[in-house]
Amino acid sequence: MSSYWRLTLLIIGFILASAQSLANDKVSFEKGAQAFAQKNYSLAIDYFKQAQAQGYNPNTINYNLGVSYFKLKHYPQAEASFRIALRSPKLKQLVQYNLGLVKLKQQNKDEAHQWFNLAQDRQAHSQYYSDKITKLAAAMDTTPTKKKPAIFQIDGGASISYGYDSNVTLTTSGSASGLSDQFTESFAYLYLLMPYTNLKLNYYDHSYTTYERNDYRQLEARLEFPIDTGNWTVKPGLFYTSSKLGRQDYQSINNAALDIKYRFAKKDSLLFKYQYSDIEIENPLYFYLAGTQQRLRAQLINYTFLGQFRLRYEYEFNDRINTPTVDYSPTRHSLRLRLKNSLSRKIKMTNEILYRNSLYNPVVNPNPAISGQREDNRKQYRFSLYVLPVSGLEVGIKYVYTSNDSNFEPEEYNKEVTQAYLYYYF
Numbered sequence: 001m002s003s004y005w006r007l008t009l010l011i012i013g014f015i016l017a018s019a020q021s022l023a024n025d026k027v028s029f030e031k032g033a034q035a036f037a038q039k040n041y042s043l044a045i046d047y048f049k050q051a052q053a054q055g056y057n058p059n060t061i062n063y064n065l066g067v068s069y070f071k072l073k074h075y076p077q078a079e080a081s082f083r084i085a086l087r088s089p090k091l092k093q094l095v096q097y098n099l100g101l102v103k104l105k106q107q108n109k110d111e112a113h114q115w116f117n118l119a120q121d122r123q124a125h126s127q128y129y130s131d132k133i134t135k136l137a138a139a140m141d142t143t144p145t146k147k148k149p150a151i152f153q154i155d156g157g158a159s160i161s162y163g164y165d166s167n168v169t170l171t172t173s174g175s176a177s178g179l180s181d182q183f184t185e186s187f188a189y190l191y192l193l194m195p196y197t198n199l200k201l202n203y204y205d206h207s208y209t210t211y212e213r214n215d216y217r218q219l220e221a222r223l224e225f226p227i228d229t230g231n232w233t234v235k236p237g238l239f240y241t242s243s244k245l246g247r248q249d250y251q252s253i254n255n256a257a258l259d260i261k262y263r264f265a266k267k268d269s270l271l272f273k274y275q276y277s278d279i280e281i282e283n284p285l286y287f288y289l290a291g292t293q294q295r296l297r298a299q300l301i302n303y304t305f306l307g308q309f310r311l312r313y314e315y316e317f318n319d320r321i322n323t324p325t326v327d328y329s330p331t332r333h334s335l336r337l338r339l340k341n342s343l344s345r346k347i348k349m350t351n352e353i354l355y356r357n358s359l360y361n362p363v364v365n366p367n368p369a370i371s372g373q374r375e376d377n378r379k380q381y382r383f384s385l386y387v388l389p390v391s392g393l394e395v396g397i398k399y400v401y402t403s404n405d406s407n408f409e410p411e412e413y414n415k416e417v418t419q420a421y422l423y424y425y426f
Contacts (some may be wrong), residue, residue, distance in 0.1 A: 029056055032064065041071045059088035066098060075102050079305040093125040097137050104140065107345050111267070111303075116141035151195060156426055158188040163398075163419025168208065171216050171245055172286055173328075176404070176413035182209040185419065198224040200239075216250075218243040235259040249282035251289070273297040279320075289328055291320035307341025325365040327374065330358040338382075346388045354380040369409045376406045386423075394423040 032047030045068045052061045066081035079102050085095045100115035119137040122129050162184055168177045185206050192199040200222040207215045222239035241253040257275040264270075277293040299312040316332040338352040358376040365371040380403070386396025400417040 028054060029061075032068075036064070036068060036071075039071075041068045044068045045072075059085045059091055063088075063091050063095060066095075070098065070102065070105075073105070075105050076305040078102050083305075089125075090128050093119050093128060093130060093133050097133050097140075100137060100140060106342075113141055153191075153193040155191040155193065156189060157424060158186070159421055159423040160184070160186045161398075161419045161421030163417060165208075165415065165417050167413055167415035168211055168214060169415070171214055171250075172289065175411060176415060177211070177214075178413075179211060181211050183207060183419075185421075196225055196227070198222075198226060200224065213246045215246055216243065231263045233259070233261045233263075235261070245283070245286075250286065252280045252282055254278045254280075267301075267303050269301045271297070271299040271301075273299070288321050288323045288326070291318065291329065293318050307339050310336075310338040310340070312336040312338075322361070325363055326370075327360040327363050330360045330376075332356055332358045348386055348388070350382070350384045352382040354378070354382070356380075370411075372407075374406065374408045374411065376404055376408075376411060378402065378404045392425055394421075394425075396421055396423075 028047050028050040032044045032051060035041070035044035035047055045065060048061055048065050048068065052058065052065075062081040063085040066078045066085060069075070069078035069081060079099065082095050082099050082102065085091050088095075096115050096119040100112045100119065103109070103112035103115060116137040118124065120134045122134070162182070164180070164182050166180045168179050168181050169175070170177055183206060187202070187204045189203070190201045200220075202218075202220040202222070204218045204220075205216075207217075218241060220239055220241045222237060224235050224237040226233055226235040235258070237255075237257045237259070239255045239257070241251070241255065243250045243252075255275060255277045257273065260272045262270045273296070275295045275297075277295075279289065279291055279293060281287055281290045294317045295314060296316075297312060297314040299310065302309045302311075312335070314332075314334040314336075316330075316334070318329040318331070320328045322328050334354065334356040336352065336354045338350060340348065340350045342348050356376075356378040358374075358378070360374040360376075362373040363371060381401045382398070383400075384396055384398045386394050388394055398417075398419050398421065402413075402415045402417075404411065404413050406412050
């Protein structure tokens, strides 16, 4: 008998057994079980929801809802119901197995492998352990055992894009110019990954069609020293950044960073990051930007049936030379929320919102519109849609809308950026 039919009989047997024990007074539940046995899964869901509203055991109800949704190929709803049913120790092993099936249907073999592994853990289900479920989980788990990582690995990639900026931002001040332009953007990276040491080389270029004086180019070399211990990764690092503005040297920055990452049972993770930057100016025209910058970040990544959520908070402190009439040393608080999900195996989508508060030191300026203490509140929305036609190739579009509210009138602006890009990685 195939694994599929053994699973079907197991599910039906569980539902009918549960329904029979409640036959005297749980009429809605029994009707749901009968509808399921007759393969009328939509009607079964209606009856199970009625039983749920009448206060019957939520774990049992959600398990049966999950199976019914699965039969209708409504996999996100099936996952949501199964996750609630996980609370039942008696059902837990069976639910983990079913979540593995859901992830297989969603083409997520890595997460399916994790659920099937959990379903085969005898110690985790000692009181309600079933050899039958373990065998089914082993039979359905087609993910090959991962090989040990190579001693030396190389990762790399490159991207090129073409876009339109409705309000070009001046690199030196962060202020809007009020001018629109077309641009090209490109980046490339090469990572050499070794035990306890990573060498990363990054290149970035942003060039405008008309306003070339605002072109920006950057080279970065980074050394990281990752230390893995259990679910924790501690990664101190040093890196150097050199940049040009237009065709002239701009900044050279010495950086020190510390990343601390904790990985939960699934792919969820929590990250803490600190970065210190010592900024030197290569062009005397921009002497006022020399100084230091510190950033402290906390980030949570959580995988749900809706997709990957990322919640990030960042604190930034600047200590620049400034000028007597203009301050370039803001203190910033940023909050960013991103949802990344799949429309299909090859089509992905990302939505992201950002709020950033920047508070500057007071200045005395002959222009009363920019005298006093400046405070900016920036709101930003980002959207991207991309296709993965073949392995390692990404083709997509991006849209960014930015609104900057400021008590300094010249610093209030809105801007839109749209671009199409091609990204290849290996």
